[in-house]
Every structure is written in C-alpha cells, then in structure tokens.
Amino acid sequence: MPQRRPGKCRFALIPLLTRSLLLSVILVLLAGCSVAELERIATEGGPLSASSPSTPIPAQAGTAGAPPSSADSGLLTVELEIFRGQQDVQGTIGQFRRLAAGSVDEVVLRQPVAVGGVDNLLYIVDAMLKAVFRYDLTTQLFRPILELGTHFVGDPGSIYVAKDRSFYIVDTLGKQVLHFAEDGALLTRFQDLANLTRPVDVVVDELTGNVFVADGSFSHVVVFNSFGKATRALGRRGSGPGRFRAITALAVGADGLYVFDRLETPPVQVLSWDGSFRYSFGEDVLNYPLAAVVDRDQRVYVSEQSDDTLRVFQDGKLLLTFGGAGSSPGRFRMATGLWVDGDRLFVADSLNRRVQVLRINPAAALPAAGGE
Secondary structure, eight states, X not given: OOOOOXXXXXXXXXXXXXXXXXXXXXXXXXXXXXXXXXXXXXXXXXXXXXXXXXXXXOTTOOOOSXXXXXXXXXXXXXXXXXXXXXXOOOHHHHHHHHHHHSSOOEEEOSOEEEEEEETTEEEEEETTTTEEEEEETTTTEEEEOTTGGGGXXXXXXEEEEOTXXXXXXXXXXXXXXXXXXTTSOEEEEEOOTTTOSSEEEEEXXXXXXXXXXXXXXXXXXXXXXXXXXXXXXXXXXXXXXXXESOEEEXXXXXXEEEEEESSSSSSEEEEOTTSOEEEEEOTTTOSOEEEEEEOTTOEEEEEETTTTEEEEEETTEEEEEEEOBSSSTTOBSOEEEEEEETTEEEEEEGXXXXXXEEEEOTTSOOOOTTOO
C-alpha cells in the first residue's frame, strides 16, 4: 500500500489559502463602499475614493491634489466634501466622555436637503434623520441641535440662516415655517391656513424683518411680518409677469426677490419687495429649477434637476453650466439646497448624502456658456 505524503498535501493548501485571503480582502473593501461609491466606479471609472461616505475619516475629507476636470470650472472649484464627522462635545459631561472613552459619537449624514450658514458655521438639514446639525468649518465638528424635530409635522425642508445665526425652516406637511434661535429654541411659527397650504421655500428681507414664503399650491408668495402675521401675498396663479404656476424656489438679491417656477416661461422672475415685476430670464436654459441663491456680485446659481447641473447666470445671461449627474467631487445627485457665504457656495447634494463646498473664483476666466 502506498504511503501518504503529508508534505504534498500541506503545500497544496497554500494556493487555496491565498485565494481565500484575497477574496476576504475584496469583500472587506466592497463592504466599506457606499452604494454611491460603487455606482461611481461602475459609471465613471477610477479607484475607490478615500473620501467615500462610508470610510471612517473626518467630515472635511475632500479632494487632495489636482481635482478632476468636472470639479474645476475656473469660476467654481471643489474645496470640501462634508458627509460625516465627529460630534462636538461641550460642558463637563461631554468632556468626561471624551476623556473616558477617548472618542465621541460620530455623525453621518443620511439625506441633507438644505444648507445655510454665516460666520464659518453651517446649518445642515437632514430630512431622513429629521435633524439639524451645526457644522463648524474651522473645527470640523458637528453639533446636533437637540429636540428640533419635535416641532415638525413632516420632514424639515428648506432653510434660511439670518445674520444673527437664527434660522427659518420650512415644514411643508405642517403648512408652516418655523423660526429658531441659534440654540434651537423656537421663536415664531409662520402660519396662514387660508393662504399657505404647501410652503416650499423661505427667504427673509433682513432690513425690514419681513419673511417671504413660497406656496406651491396657490402659486404665490406669502409675506409675513417678523411677529408671524401674514400681511399680503405677492403674485397669483397664471402666466405672464407677476404670475406663477409651480413655484419651486426663492432667492434674495440686491435687486429684489427672485422667484423660480418649473412650469412658467421664462422660469425666473425678479420682483421688487412690494411685488412689482422687474424682469425675467432663463428661458430655454432652465427646465426644472430646484434651488437657487444669489451671491454678492449678483451671480445667480441655480440647481437644475433635469440633469443634476448648476447653472450660473449674471445679468440674466447664462455664464456657466457646472457639474452633472454622478458621485465624484463636483457632480451631484439631487442638489436640493444652495447657499452662498462670501466666496463659498454650499450645495446640499442630497442623494449623495453630502454637502459639497465650492470655492468661487470671481477673477477666473470663464469657459463658453453651456460647458464645464
């Protein structure tokens, strides 16, 4: 009877163990990727990104080195991606937790739908978590504003942040806009059941304290005083100057109130604060304006839902089309909120579960309108 050769069997196991180890490494890498990251690899190519929302790195993990061409238009450059980070701790209990545990709770954005800010502080509205986070761009720490969700009937939506750091948030299902102090204390409810049944956006004239709320059902803008009393409505349903059919967003500029409409042509109308029509633009270059903001140089940034781009206008003319659908830096999947503070443009990139911070470079040479 031939004798067994244990050595041969042992060496035969080595390739099998090597293959098993390699397979385990691949599975671990895939498990660490988000759905958005896997989608990006499949559709756009490229390696696994270290700034994927599922990797355990600080919230500011953004582009390092030269950004992709889609993330640099000259006028706009991707500076930062915010999708997760450590929670800020304050007070004796918070400091004890930091010393005892060596770390604090991590915040992971799930569905950021709106963003606003002032003085290097961002307020990020997460509809899925029904929460508002204050993010410090200097310390790169999150601080949840506790118990805010108890005031909402539905999910929190659009936000407007005032210079005193108080903020206004739309509650569409609750047919109201809520005004909170910096610490999250409720200050005022803006409601008018006769004229406001589906609020979609809010802006504030900080010189007068008047609050302007767009209603998606009546297709007009309800004006409240600072005490929460409705005083008048701007516009009415229909077509033509000062009339609207499906308002989607509002913005404030030096020349008045910008009203965006997904069905009316042209889709952008600029009104004076008393509601009189001034001018319109955007015909043939905007289909579904989702969010908008105006910077200090009167450039108008509009999120276009149909192709996940940002459209930049000045004096009513299209300057630039930036971005496109995708998950890499400088691309978007449902940019539901825009905000400008100084030379930074903040984008609530909702389905990518992040906020993108774009640097505005006013002196940069612009490409031809319609290209990146």
